[in-house]
Amino acid sequence: MRTIVVSDERMEIVSLQFEVRNFHEIKIVGTFEDDEGAMRFARKHEIDLAIINASMNGMDGILLGSRLREIFPDILLIFFSDVEQYAIEASKLRAVAFLIKPYTNDELFYALESARLLSRRRKKRRIYVKTFGHFDLFIDDQPIMFRSGKAKELLALLVDRQGGTVNTDQVICALWEERPNDEATQNLCSKVSRNLLRELEEYGIKEIMIAERGVRRVDTELFECDLYDFLAGEEQARKQFAGEYMSDYSWAEERVGQLLRYASE
Numbered sequence: 001m002r003t004i005v006v007s008d009e010r011m012e013i014v015s016l017q018f019e020v021r022n023f024h025e026i027k028i029v030g031t032f033e034d035d036e037g038a039m040r041f042a043r044k045h046e047i048d049l050a051i052i053n054a055s056m057n058g059m060d061g062i063l064l065g066s067r068l069r070e071i072f073p074d075i076l077l078i079f080f081s082d083v084e085q086y087a088i089e090a091s092k093l094r095a096v097a098f099l100i101k102p103y104t105n106d107e108l109f110y111a112l113e114s115a116r117l118l119s120r121r122r123k124k125r126r127i128y129v130k131t132f133g134h135f136d137l138f139i140d141d142q143p144i145m146f147r148s149g150k151a152k153e154l155l156a157l158l159v160d161r162q163g164g165t166v167n168t169d170q171v172i173c174a175l176w177e178e179r180p181n182d183e184a185t186q187n188l189c190s191k192v193s194r195n196l197l198r199e200l201e202e203y204g205i206k207e208i209m210i211a212e213r214g215v216r217r218v219d220t221e222l223f224e225c226d227l228y229d230f231l232a233g234e235e236q237a238r239k240q241f242a243g244e245y246m247s248d249y250s251w252a253e254e255r256v257g258q259l260l261r262y263a264s265e
Contacts, residue, residue, distance in 0.1 A: 001027065001049045001076070001116070002027060002045070002047055003027060003029060003049040003050070003051065004029060004030040004038055004049075004050050005030075005031045005050075005052075006033075006034075006035065006051070006064060007052070008053065009053065013031045013033070016108075019108055019109075020112065022109075024210055026049065026112065026115075026116065035059045035061070035067075042071050042072070043071070046072075047075055048072075048076060048119060049076040049115050049119070050077055051078045052080075054079040054081035054089075055082065055086060062079070062093070065077045065079065066093060074122065076118060076119060077094075078096050078098075078099070078111050078112070078115060079098045079099070080098070080101055080103060081098075081099075081101060082100070082101040084100055086098070087100075096115045096118060097111035097114060097115075125139055125140050125205075126140050126141070127222060127223035127224065128141075128225070129159050129224070129225040130225075131159060131226055131246050132230075132241050132242065132245060133242070134246070134247055135159075135248060135249070139205065144203055146199060148192065148195045150195075151192050151193075151195045151196035153175055153248075153249055154175065154193060154196050154216075155200075156249060157249075159218055160227075161217070162228065163217055165216070167215050168186055169181060171193075171216070174251040175189070176189075177250075190214075193216060196209065205222075207222060208223055227245075241263055243256070243260060
């Protein structure tokens with residue numbers, strides 16, 4: 001979510017930036033210490049979420065929220081203030097949350113999580129990962145055409161790990177088993193990881209992959225997958241499995257034996 005923070009207290013902005021870093025789906029695209037700066041930005045850029053100080057000196061944060069809503073009818077609003085009476089006005093704007101200062105980290109977390117979940121429900125598309133036979137990724141039944149074959153294979157590896165973390169050494173061992181694990185190969189691995197994130201972002205589903213400090217994983221809650229359904233014992237997925245699994249990738253052969261044993265039980 002493209003997010004702005006508006007407050008006339010600079011330390012408050014810094015504190016909010018620090019807390020928001022834990023939410024991978026929330027990206028702060030602008031911080032402002034006055035309402036007009038926020039409005040100038042809003043006229044030129046898309047905004048999904050605004051976190052606003054409702055009681056700024058000489059400025060009306062609630063009015064700012066209303067003006068932003070005129071530009072972006074679906075914008076999510078979170079207000080905070082030490083004046084409780086503003087809560088009524090915030091509720092009229094259907095704000096996600098109104099935080100009374102001093103608010104706790106837990107209260108802020110709940111407000112941000114509520115915004116994240118509401119945004120996800122609004123934008124949710126069906127993301128489906130097919131692993132039986134050839135590996136493919138579908139959005140609303142349309143396949144993604146990856147430009148980079150290695151980026152696609154990296155995603156396949158992460159899906160195979162079922163949400164578990166995969167470090168650079170493990171990626172290299174699987175995707176470049178014939179190459180030495182040297183600086184050049186590690187740089188190549190980093191480039192492929194960036195390419196994958198870029199391709200996913202182009203399709204609006206970047207959030208399914210999380211990459212931090214050389215460790216990567218997928219968020220399994222954000223997509224459906226025949227492998228996961230199969231392991232959960234769903235009958236339809238068991239019928240779909242015909243003994244082939246990610247057939248383009250040699251590192252996936254070990255998983256085939258496990259699935260065959262599971263299917264025979």
